[in-house]
Amino acid sequence: MMNDDLFEILEDATLGTEWQEWMKEAERASVLVNLRRPETWAVLRQPAKNIAAMRWLTGKLRRLRPSLSPKAPSECALYILAAHCRDNTVTGYVTDTFVNSYRTQHRAGTLFCMEVVGRMTLHDEYPHLNALYNLMMGLALKEWRRLLEGDEDYPCFLTEADFRRVERSLPDFRYGGFKEMVRIMTGNRPVGTLTAGELAARCHQSETVFRERFKEEFGQPVAEWLRERRKEDILAMLSDTAIPLSDVSERNGFHSLSTLSDYCQRNFGKSPSLLRKDTAG
Known part of the structure; x- marks a missing residue:
C-alpha cells in the first residue's frame, strides 16, 4: 500500500470536481505498482489516457512535489503515471521533475527518474520520452567526465555505484568500470x-x-x-x-x-x- 498522504491530499482536492472518480481510479492502479518490477507499471496506461485529468494532476504535483523522493511510493507511482501520458504538457512535468532533482543534486531522485525513462523507452513504446532520454544521457556523460577529471569547482555528485546503476537504466550509457x-x-x-x-x-x-x-x-x-x-x-x-x-x-x-x-x-x-x-x- 502507498504509505504517505499524497493521495489523500489529491483526493481532497478533487472533491466535488469532475476528477474525483478518475483520481480514485488512478490510486487503485498505483497501488498495484511494484516500483522494482517495470512489468507492473502497465496498469497505469489506462488512467494516463485521460489527458485533461493528467494535466490537472501534474499541475497539482508541480506545486506539491516539485522534486521527487523515491522514499515516497505514491510520488514514484504518480511520476510513472505521468511518464505514460503522451501529452506535451504532462511530459513537461516529467522533464522538469528530473531536471529539478539533477540541479539540486538529489541523487536518489535523479537516479529514479533515469530508471523510469530508461525502462519505458527500452522498446520504443513511448517515443514522447526520447528527448528526455537524450537529455539524461548527456547529463550522465557530463557527470561521468566530472568524476574522472576531478572537477574541483563543479564536483560530480554521483558515485561509482551510481554510474553502475545508470548503465543499467540507460542502455546507451557505458560505464567503463x-x-x-x-x-x-x-x-x-x-x-x-x-x-x-x-x-x-x-x-x-x-x-x-x-x-x-x-x-x-x-x-x-x-x-x-x-x-x-x-x-x-x-x-x-x-x-x-x-x-x-x-x-x-x-x-x-x-x-x-x-x-x-x-x-x-x-x-x-x-x-x-x-x-x-x-x-x-
Whole structure:
C-alpha cells in the first residue's frame, strides 16, 4: 500500500470536481505498482489516457512535489503515471521533475527518474520520452567526465555505484568500470602528485575500501602501482627534450632538481641528464 498522504491530499482536492472518480481510479492502479518490477507499471496506461485529468494532476504535483523522493511510493507511482501520458504538457512535468532533482543534486531522485525513462523507452513504446532520454544521457556523460577529471569547482555528485546503476537504466550509457576510471583519472597528469587518498576521494570511496578494491582489480597495492607509474611518467618526460628538466621535477612532485636527481640515481642508476641522453638517443 502507498504509505504517505499524497493521495489523500489529491483526493481532497478533487472533491466535488469532475476528477474525483478518475483520481480514485488512478490510486487503485498505483497501488498495484511494484516500483522494482517495470512489468507492473502497465496498469497505469489506462488512467494516463485521460489527458485533461493528467494535466490537472501534474499541475497539482508541480506545486506539491516539485522534486521527487523515491522514499515516497505514491510520488514514484504518480511520476510513472505521468511518464505514460503522451501529452506535451504532462511530459513537461516529467522533464522538469528530473531536471529539478539533477540541479539540486538529489541523487536518489535523479537516479529514479533515469530508471523510469530508461525502462519505458527500452522498446520504443513511448517515443514522447526520447528527448528526455537524450537529455539524461548527456547529463550522465557530463557527470561521468566530472568524476574522472576531478572537477574541483563543479564536483560530480554521483558515485561509482551510481554510474553502475545508470548503465543499467540507460542502455546507451557505458560505464567503463573501476580500472578504466582509475586509468583515466591518472592519465592526464603525472602520478607523482597523486595519493591513494586523492584517488579514493574522486571515486567517492573511503581510502580503505578503495585500497581493497584496487588490489582486487589491479593485483597489486595502490602505492606500488603509483610508484611504477611515476617511474614511467618520469622516463617518458625525460625522453621529450622539449620539456625542461625543471618542469619534469615540478610536475612529478619534486621540490628541486637535486631531489629529482637523487630519485633517478636510486631508481634508474643514472642522473636525469644521462637518462635523457639515453632515452632521446
